[in-house]
Amino acid sequence: MKVLIIDDEKSIRTILSEMVQQWGYEVILAADGESGWKIFQIINEPVIVLLDWIMPGIDGVELCKRIKQGTKTSHTYVIMLTARKSDIEDMVIGFDAGADDFLTKPIDPRELSCRLSVGSRILSYQYELEQRNATLYETTRVMENIMRELQTVNGKLKDLSMEDEVTGIANRRCLENYLAKEWWHALREKKIMTFIMIDVDYFKLYNDTYGHLAGDECLKKVAAVLDHSVKRNSDIKARYGGEEFAVVLYAADYAGGQKIAEKIRLAVEELQIPHSASAISSYVTISLGVATMMPDPDSSYEMLIKKADDALYRAKREGRNRWIA
Ligand code: GH3
Ligand code: MG
Ligand code: MG
Ligand code: MG
Numbered sequence: 001m002k003v004l005i006i007d008d009e010k011s012i013r014t015i016l017s018e019m020v021q022q023w024g025y026e027v028i029l030a031a032d033g034e035s036g037w038k039i040f041q042i043i044n045e046p047v048i049v050l051l052d053w054i055m056p057g058i059d060g061v062e063l064c065k066r067i068k069q070g071t072k073t074s075h076t077y078v079i080m081l082t083a084r085k086s087d088i089e090d091m092v093i094g095f096d097a098g099a100d101d102f103l104t105k106p107i108d109p110r111e112l113s114c115r116l117s118v119g120s121r122i123l124s125y126q127y128e129l130e131q132r133n134a135t136l137y138e139t140t141r142v143m144e145n146i147m148r149e150l151q152t153v154n155g156k157l158k159d160l161s162m163e164d165e166v167t168g169i170a171n172r173r174c175l176e177n178y179l180a181k182e183w184w185h186a187l188r189e190k191k192i193m194t195f196i197m198i199d200v201d202y203f204k205l206y207n208d209t210y211g212h213l214a215g216d217e218c219l220k221k222v223a224a225v226l227d228h229s230v231k232r233n234s235d236i237k238a239r240y241g242g243e244e245f246a247v248v249l250y251a252a253d254y255a256g257g258q259k260i261a262e263k264i265r266l267a268v269e270e271l272q273i274p275h276s277a278s279a280i281s282s283y284v285t286i287s288l289g290v291a292t293m294m295p296d297p298d299s300s301y302e303m304l305i306k307k308a309d310d311a312l313y314r315a316k317r318e319g320r321n322r323w324i325a
Helices: 010-022 033-042 060-069 088-096 109-160 172-189 203-210 212-229 254-271 301-317
Strands: 002-006 026-030 047-052 076-082 101-104 193-200 236-241 244-250 286-293
Touching (some): 002 010, 002 033, 010 026, 010 047, 010 109, 047 060, 047 109, 060 076, 060 088, 076 088, 076 109, 101 109, 172 193, 172 236, 172 244, 193 203, 193 212, 193 254, 193 301, 212 236, 212 244, 244 254, 254 286, 286 301
Parallel strands (some): 002 026, 047 076, 076 101
Antiparallel strands (some): 193 286
């Protein structure tokens, strides 16, 4: 631990310095307030300042104020040295200036030793606390950065998600991926692709009557029907958007596609989800458009989707709760 002794009297500096050094402290001497202040400013570690009260130029109280207003306050323990028998008023002035402790001249070595120990103890404690705080601060920064990274990653993962959040079946992105891959697969293997576009009938009225949450529940039930009705791994069932779903069958023939469409239509009807506002039934129903294509180099799956969409439109026009192929 460093001890900075600032006193204008050479004899006192000498006596203090000898004692303090003998107890294992590292001593730095200053002969007046001005040089004491200069030296203090370049010390960058915990230091106990033995500070004479009465000095020409900058006196002890003034210097104490400067020291304690700086940023190194917690690294600095100031013991004021006063020549007078310590009177309360002086003490108040000194403590107001930021002094941590007092010693009255002539200085008793035993008292000085004790007070230095106290100062040293407090400084070490404060220093350690500060180091821990700095570590804590650093850790917090790191944690904050990690949290930010995690959020970005989460966002990216969400963007990459292949699942529809409401119904749990495949989402539009997943369907597009499937089509992009399986279209070429079917082209190579000369297999038929069947696309079934599905739309809930009068679903706006359903929401208006039962509320949006009930609407979501209804969509989950319809999705579950698709999930149960289409089982082959080479097929896919997906939420296409809003209240529209799509089923793609790989290598199903024309009749097979229609059979699945009817199976799905019937299964939804048989759920008997009440729909009092529907113009065609007292239950929720769906309309389906079925399209079939054998991929060739001049066609694309977009054409298949368009065909299914057109068929769905006709199913709607022709009365809903039906499939058109
Ligand atoms: P149509 O028989 O002609 O299909 O009539 P429709 O009312 O079903 O069709 P429209 O396209 O007018 O309305 C679709 C409704 O689906 C409107 C929208 O509020 C609702 N919808 C879309 N996505 C969701 C969803 O995720 N949850 C709920 N609850 N409703 C949805
Ligand atoms: Mg003096
Ligand atoms: Mg629709
Ligand atoms: Mg609809």
